[in-house]
Amino acid sequence: MCGICGCGSPHPHPEPQKHRFVLNRNLDAGHDHEHSAARLLKIEQDLLGKNNAYAEQNRTYFERRHIFVLNLVSSPGSGKTTLLVETIKALKDRIPIAVIEGDQQTEHDAERIRAAGVPAVQINTGRACHLDAQGIGHAVEKLGLRSHSLLAIENVGNLVCPSSFDLGEAHKVVVLSVTEGDDKPLKYPDMFHAADLMLINKTDLLPYVDFDVERCIGFARQVNPDIGVIRLSAAKGENFSVWLDWLSSGMAGMKAKRL
Ligand SMILES: Nc1nc2c(ncn2[C@@H]2O[C@H](COP(=O)(O)OP(=O)(O)OP(=O)(O)O)[C@@H](O)[C@H]2O)c(=O)[nH]1
Ligand SMILES: [Mg+2]
Known part of the structure; x- marks a missing residue:
């Protein structure tokens, strides 16, 4: 069982067997809680400490090359890959884009991204519930990124574990679709606290679902007063230009960064 999120899976960290062994022993040792x-706390600290060290290496690599990196996090099916495909269609002739896809199984999302015309590496995490910074480092080696480019990382779909793992990104962007319910920011506060931007997606479905946009934004700002918000429909294009403007200004900020 995972010591970070309790998801039932060993995380793909450098010593998975040791991790599992210690945790199983702990489950048996009812006399010494x-x-x-x-x-358990020590294991969590070691695991996150190692991840953070890899994340800092990634961040240094990205910043030196002015690569703008986003970590897209959400529940399964909120529309992350659709958002990326539409973003690629809109921007690929203007800026170099690459994608790292994270899923437990299948190459489906990476295939969708490649079909849109940019390189993608798929990471299958197996039983684990999030990407980690070391895996991102390996994927970046395979991708051979260009300077002054956009790298989008689509994390494994869930609103819990990916919040704890820094990948070296410039921003976590949380995608919440209107079919999921407007109370998610309060129910999964760590994720909304960790994100710099919340995309409220599938606004084309608002007439058919019970989702109060203002209430959702209020909840998100209770856990993170600074979170930015964009409402859009990735599939139908509503408000998509606001997202593209946000990306352009992030790219410009990265370009202007003096290191
Ligand atoms: N109506 C509507 N459907 C959308 C929108 N965006 C995505 N979808 C649909 O939502 C479903 C899931 O979209 P994906 O892009 O695969 O979602 P995802 O977040 O990448 O899913 P996972 O990778 O499995 O977590 C698909 O059927 C999309 O067509 C939208 O803006 N409006
Ligand atoms: Mg996807």
């Missing part, structure tokens, strides 16, 4: 809790 405090000791077990302290050991």
